[in-house]
Amino acid sequence: MSKGRLRATRRLEAGWAVVLAICVLFSFYAAEAKEYVYKAVLLKGPAPIRIDGDLSDWEGLGARIEPIGNVCISAGKPLSPPSDSSDLSGSFRCVVDPENFYIAVKVRDDRLVFGEGKFGEAHDDDAVEVYFDGDLAPKEYKKRVCDYDANDAEVRFSKGKDGKVHLEGMGLFGDRLFMFPGLWESLGMEAAIKEHPWGYTAELKVPKIVFVAVPLRPGVEVGFQVMVNDDDDGGRRDSKISWTEDLNDESWYTTKYFGRLVIVK
Ligand SMILES: [Ca+2]
Ligand SMILES: [Ca+2]
Ligand SMILES: [Ca+2]
Ligand SMILES: [Ca+2]
The missing domain is CATH 1.10.287 (Helix Hairpins)
Known part of the structure; x- marks a missing residue:
């Protein structure tokens, strides 16, 4: 050669x-x-669900139980991992009817701490977070830069000192993230928490009109995320778990780590 x-x-x-x-x-x-996709069953009529924290009304609805299986490493500051599944672990289910999304969350948590923080600080207590992106519009991710649009928001709920469940969480107003007391309630959202010896069960109803402009029918997809905060000793939160791999707790300002909810028959 x-x-x-x-x-x-x-x-x-x-x-x-x-x-x-x-x-x-x-x-x-x-x-x-890993792709995080949850197939949410569409019920023909109004869902037979009472928002009371008791999940027995979910039996027979065909909603798959999905683990909230990722442990967050940090949330601004480093977080401790849960010591075992009884310290913090959880799962969620979701169904939709023509007017609403319904989310049920089951949390194993060894010590319940509710109502310590003032409005906007429930993430430092035991609290559930559910996130929506109504249209899955593509975004350009930049760390620490908010990329929410008008149909993206966080819905966080926990119990107050009065024993009542309160909703909070960031949404985009103008070009900034804000949260207002009573806002989610005024838009028709309802949430409930029921305590158990091993933790708590929670239910959330979100009118679809808050985030989604199209009718809820098979094939419709929205961005979705579920996270759970754990505080066992007062003060700041100790641990957090996430459905998807949002290991540094960024879903409150970016949709990058949201999974997808796909509506099926
Ligand atoms: Ca119920
Ligand atoms: Ca715990
Ligand atoms: Ca969006
Ligand atoms: Ca706790």
Whole structure:
């Protein structure tokens, strides 16, 4: 073989080696990146669900139980991981009817701490967070930069000192994130929490009109996320878990880590 052809052959071989390496890397990445999709059953008529924290009315609705299985590492400051599943673990279910989303959350938590913080600080107590992105519009992610649009928001709920469940959470107003006492309630959202010896069960009803402009029918998709805060000793929260891999607790300002809710028959 001439020197020229030998060099060309070697260059070709090197080229294939690069292509192979890229393919291996890509397949590795594809295997690693888990997709979080929850298929939410669409009920024909109004859902037979009472928002009272008792989840017995969910039996027989065909809602799959999905683990809230990722442990957050930090939330501005480092978080402690739960010591075991009785300290903090959970799962959620969701169904929709033509007018509303219904979310049920079951949380195992060894010590319940409610009502310590003032409005807007329930994340430092035991609290559930549910997030919506009404249209899945593509965003450009930049760390610490809010990319919410008008149909993206956080709905956080916990118990107050008065024993009543209070809703809070950030939404976009103008070009800034705000939360207002009573806002989510005024838009028709309802939430309830029932305490148990092993933790609590929670229910949330969200009128679809708050986030979604199209009729709820099979095939409709929205961005969705569920997270749970755990405080066992007062003061700041100790741990947090997330449905998707939002390990640094960023869903309150970006939809990057939201999973998807897909409506099915
Ligand atoms: Ca109920
Ligand atoms: Ca706990
Ligand atoms: Ca959106
Ligand atoms: Ca707790």
